Amino acid sequence: MENYLIFSTSIIKFLLPFLIGSLVFFSTIIAPNTFINLDTKNARKFIRSTFPKLYLWSLIISLILTILMLFINVLFGIVLFLVSFGFFFSRQYLTHWINEASDLSTKSENQKKKFSRLHTLSVGIFISQILCLTVISFIF
DSSP: OHHHHHHHHHHHHHHHHHHHHHHHHIIIIIHHHHHHHSOHHHHHHHHHHHHHHHHHHHHHHHHHHHHHHHTTOHHHHHHHHHHHHHHHHIIIIIHHHHHHHHHOSSOOHHHHHHHHHHHHHHHHHHHHHHHHHHHHHHHO
């Protein structure tokens, strides 16, 4: 059991900052540069293709972290599970809802507000995930 804990701790200490770095890199470098360097149509296509992949990647890594962490620190394991659920929810539901709200050719004021609320929720979830992962990384 001791070897398992040492191995798990090593994997966690590698994957946790790796995931944080992936998320920060994407949100600070890739996404902003996409809208700066591509026209609206191509930027939209690229972002719509990339975000589901980022969420899937993050879901897989965070689930691995959750499983490993549950045997070491149950509270951190639960937090990592919630982070994983956020990636699942964002990939399977929130992204689709945001795209639907964005695709409407003529948008009423309510539809614009709906898009804004959904996008704000998406950003809020993403930032809270980065914060949770960072706090666990520093404490662990």
